[in-house]
Amino acid sequence: MPKIVDHDERRALIVEALWRVIARDGAHEVSVRHVAAEAGMPKSSIGHYVGTMPQLLGLAVDQLVQSNIDYVLSLDLLDLDADKATEVLFTLVPVSERRRHMSGVWLLLVSQAGADAEISDVLYGLNVSVSEGLHDVLVGMRQQGLVDASRDIGVEVRRLHALIDGLAIQCLTDPHLRSEADVRAILRHEVARLADPDPVTQRTIAASGR
The missing domain is CATH 1.10.357.10 (Tetracycline Repressor, domain 2)
Known part of the structure; x- marks a missing residue:
């Protein structure tokens, strides 16, 4: 049976990862690569669940x-x-x-x-x-x-x-x-x-x- 993914939950996890990057490294270090790494997801997941x-x-x-x-x-x-x-x-x-x-x-x-x-x-x-x-x-x-x-x-x-x-x-x-x-x-x-x-x-x- 295919796994059901909660998109809202994934978006929330990505935003939380963004805040952690900002708190640790500053807003100037925000990038898709850094946020994806912090969230433990591939970069493509950012585009899929959030967009740009x-x-x-x-x-x-x-x-x-x-x-x-x-x-x-x-x-x-x-x-x-x-x-x-x-x-x-x-x-x-x-x-x-x-x-x-x-x-x-x-x-x-x-x-x-x-x-x-x-x-x-x-x-x-x-x-x-x-x-x-x-x-x-x-x-x-x-x-x-x-x-x-x-x-x-x-x-x-x-x-x-x-x-x-x-x-x-x-x-x-x-x-x-x-x-x-x-x-x-x-x-x-x-x-x-x-x-x-x-x-x-x-x-x-x-x-x-x-």
């Missing part, structure tokens, strides 16, 4: 994003305070060694996106997922009075996404530049800023009333 290397990286990124989403969902977004909101945002910044290893995949995608359309698509999907997650967090914060009514949620999502990406790049490229306390302080100030009226909106309203 960009597709494998996409699976890894999806897993990374899902772990962050699961954490956010474990919190009550309808019961956020400034400290909880800061901690939610803090989870998105790779400040610990483990997070830096995992987020190295993101930096790899960023470095190759300009030359590979498939990787560019994976990165786009990641950015959409992060933006949607930040939108949900900011909506929850607004419902708790942590985002002033004068602030445009769409603009604030884009600003916050840019801030988190910037902090992530600094933490990944120079881990000594930003300590955990430093990152928390920056995000705490950002959360406090959101609770204040938007000066741009205020100036616009004032100008229209003249």
Whole structure:
């Protein structure tokens, strides 16, 4: 009787092997050959169960994003305070060694996106997922009075996404530049800023009333 192979199980094993390669050797050493060797499979199995290397990286990124989403969902977004909101945002910044290893995949995608359309698509999907997650967090914060009514949620999502990406790049490229306390302080100030009226909106309203 032919052996039944669980494709989902094989894909999970391959992604786990990818993370082990990254943790041990760094994201720059990721290749089909290295991942296959780590998984104890022939290289052809990677293509059969996962597809191309960009597709494998996409699976890894999806897993990374899902772990962050699961954490956010474990919190009550309808019961956020400034400290909880800061901690939610803090989870998105790779400040610990483990997070830096995992987020190295993101930096790899960023470095190759300009030359590979498939990787560019994976990165786009990641950015959409992060933006949607930040939108949900900011909506929850607004419902708790942590985002002033004068602030445009769409603009604030884009600003916050840019801030988190910037902090992530600094933490990944120079881990000594930003300590955990430093990152928390920056995000705490950002959360406090959101609770204040938007000066741009205020100036616009004032100008229209003249």
